[in-house]
Amino acid sequence: MQVKIDFNTGIIEGCRVTIRRLSDMAEFYSDQVSVNNMLKKNRDPCIYEIYEYSNPADEGNLNFGTTIIYPGKVGSEFYMTKGHYHQKNAGEVYQGLRGNGILLLQNRKGEFRSIEMGKGSLVYIPPEWAHRSVNIGDELFIYYFVYPSNSGHDYETIRRTGFMKLVVEKNSKPCIIDNIKYTPSES
Amino acid sequence: MQVKIDFNTGIIEGCRVTIRRLSDMAEFYSDQVSVNNMLKKNRDPCIYEIYEYSNPADEGNLNFGTTIIYPGKVGSEFYMTKGHYHQKNAGEVYQGLRGNGILLLQNRKGEFRSIEMGKGSLVYIPPEWAHRSVNIGDELFIYYFVYPSNSGHDYETIRRTGFMKLVVEKNSKPCIIDNIKYTPSES
Numbered sequence: 411m412q413v414k415i416d417f418n419t420g421i422i423e424g425c426r427v428t429i430r431r432l433s434d435m436a437e438f439y440s441d442q443v444s445v446n447n448m449l450k451k452n453r454d455p456c457i458y459e460i461y462e463y464s465n466p467a468d469e470g471n472l473n474f475g476t477t478i479i480y481p482g483k484v485g486s487e488f489y490m491t492k493g494h495y496h497q498k499n500a501g502e503v504y505q506g507l508r509g510n511g512i513l514l515l516q517n518r519k520g521e522f523r524s525i526e527m528g529k530g531s532l533v534y535i536p537p538e539w540a541h542r543s544v545n546i547g548d549e550l551f552i553y554y555f556v557y558p559s560n561s562g563h564d565y566e567t568i569r570r571t572g573f574m575k576l577v578v579e580k581n582s583k584p585c586i587i588d589n590i591k592y593t594p595s596e597s
Numbered sequence: 598m599q600v601k602i603d604f605n606t607g608i609i610e611g612c613r614v615t616i617r618r619l620s621d622m623a624e625f626y627s628d629q630v631s632v633n634n635m636l637k638k639n640r641d642p643c644i645y646e647i648y649e650y651s652n653p654a655d656e657g658n659l660n661f662g663t664t665i666i667y668p669g670k671v672g673s674e675f676y677m678t679k680g681h682y683h684q685k686n687a688g689e690v691y692q693g694l695r696g697n698g699i700l701l702l703q704n705r706k707g708e709f710r711s712i713e714m715g716k717g718s719l720v721y722i723p724p725e726w727a728h729r730s731v732n733i734g735d736e737l738f739i740y741y742f743v744y745p746s747n748s749g750h751d752y753e754t755i756r757r758t759g760f761m762k763l764v765v766e767k768n769s770k771p772c773i774i775d776n777i778k779y780t781p782s783e784s
Contacts (some may be wrong), residue, residue: 412720417604422719448680463721466654469656470687470724470745500657502741505602505692529677532609533599534650538658554646556690559656 413463417507420476420552422461424523429437430458432484435492438577439592441485448484452455456480456545457489478552479511479545486578493542493573497562502555503542510553512577512584514542514591520594522574524586527553546579546584600650607663607739609648616649617645619671622679624756627763627778628672635671643667644676651746658746665739666698666732673765680729680760684749684768689742690726692717695758696738699764699771701729707781711773716738727755733771 462475513521545551649662702710732738
């Protein structure tokens, strides 16, 4: 099969699209007062979109697509993806297409890494590392991804524990700070 | 880890580079008279280059990189990659970055497919399909690839059997013709 990707917009024609609005991921943000204020004002913005081409979850198959994160903040925290572990040990490759972001990585041993991404960044996310992407710019942050079709997604651990660090705006600059609400995973 | 890809040149900084010259793949071309004439004239051109970032061959890991095929012909046959099966059932994703090519696909059941590729093409190569890329243009044909690290490469089957079809120039146009030397795999 062949589909077309637009390197500027990140749109892949004919793909399944998933839209994540603030209300879909309210719990993932640190500042619940800001979340509730935004939602009360009938402002349920699109935080990110995923264009994905999935194959059957057999060993050796690959899924691929793009993630498009809008610019914006919830309180001082930049728009970001939910973040997840893969259920099965599986890596993932990101290729930056547009904008500026920070990729947060953490594992169950309590290790943490952050990687700045821009157009042309190629990042390998090894198995066993949870990953979340954050848009730290004023425009769309877009990247292309490929991962094994049988990986599975564990969003629940991150929903429960949070990420070890938050990416917030401080003095008009993105800043990585400790997440005081972080509760290490039991496993 | 993070590396940088140049979308225009296909070069990935800090990556292992493999260069395939005509003498490295003489047997893969149909017209052996032209191969020998080129080599006798001390013309051993670079046919293609691979920039690849490899991870340990554990299940769940991924390799990624770029293939850069130069423009040119051996006799009437366009410059191309050797072509291979994966030793283990594993898919691969191609993303066209520059130029124009044709991807040839065949499997051990005797099925054949061809797919034209250009900038922005995303092609999924399912497990069990041998794949060869051909540059049908006047400039570099470049694509980015991702595949499982434990795939392995079987070039030997293709060296022995050839591909079912050749891509040759006829009346100044690329044309897919039967390969009369093709000998189906025994397996």
